[in-house]
Amino acid sequence: MKTLFAGIALLWGCITIVSAQDFYLPVSSKSKTAIASLHRASELYSNIHFKEGKVELDKAMAEDPNFFMAHIYAVQYASKAEKPALIDKTLALDATNLNEAEKIMRGLIVKWHEDSTAKAAETMNALIAAYPETPQALEWASLHSFYTDKNLDGALDYSEKLAKMSPKYAPNYNILGYLYMEKKEMDKAKAAFEKYISLAPKEPNTYDSMAEFYLENKDYAKSAEYYDKAAAMGLPGAKERADKARAMIK
Template structure:
């Protein structure tokens, strides 16, 4: 299953090699509780635990109603109908204490309000330039490039840089797997998804993604096998895909 996104794919994953402060972009909220909930939400969203992620996001906003980055997340995961209202609310927040990362993200929302087809490339370049050693900046740049701008080459370039900077950040290999599939490089796609499983063996999404790889590679028995693993680990949506894979076995 592709990572995360409805509006775009931001992402935000488990922190296995760095502290939260080192992994994530800085935020202006002073509530440690709210920040911890946002980081939990990020981890959950990255591995496709949407319901649980939204619950943690709600906790962050309840703890700090003016938490700018939490509002950004809320907008990204809103429905198409509710997203403009959430964007307006986000832009109405006090800008006085916003840090550089938040100002950059605010500029993107302003662009989107003016033109919903706006590309994110220049904003992401600015974000990475401002935070070149912060893994989340590269993660966001990769996901925006892939899902918003449909620029596979830029997305892969950012993802490869992220893999060097934070080699144990598992969800990035999921993104890389899909990017390589887009480029029809199935050998590298498989290697990336195997890395995702190795780093996150308890995540159902890792097996669902590998199942999709096998489906695209027309290895239907293997696809069904991995979809079944995802189902057994709690990803009920994989059942229909497993049945489809089985139906294609000759």
């Protein structure tokens, strides 16, 4: 499934691949329970379990109402209608003890408060400069380049760097697959989706994404086959997509 960064879906961290300390940007919250909930939310969102991810994100903010990074996540996951209120709430939080990553991200929220269409490139460049060895910084830069700034080449550059830094981080290959499809590099797209499946075979979204690859390439039988796999694993909407693909077989 192709993800939309601001409001529909988004791929974030997956703690089954690397430790939270190694993958995630630092947070200023002192609540281990809140941080654990945030990381669970990230893993769930990254694998397109949106309802469950929101539950964990809400738990993180309930446990620590001043958990700045959790509010950053909430803003980025929000629908267009929900976003202004969440931005106001985030900017109202005490910023006294924010770490460098949080200060940088707060800067982006300030920009969005002033202009909802503001680009993220400058913020992402600052984030990577501050945390060059932190995979999540590259992931956020890729996602913002792709979905916020509509900079396909920038997104691809960040995702390819992330693949080198964290070659077993499964969700990045989903983004890579769609980026290569956008560039009409179908062999690379297929390889990326195959890698996604190999690294996360129990996640239904891997098969849904491969189904979309085959749909894009007009192989409707294969598309239906992969949508069926995703549906069998419980992915919402996959059965309907499988039926539509079958209906297109000549």
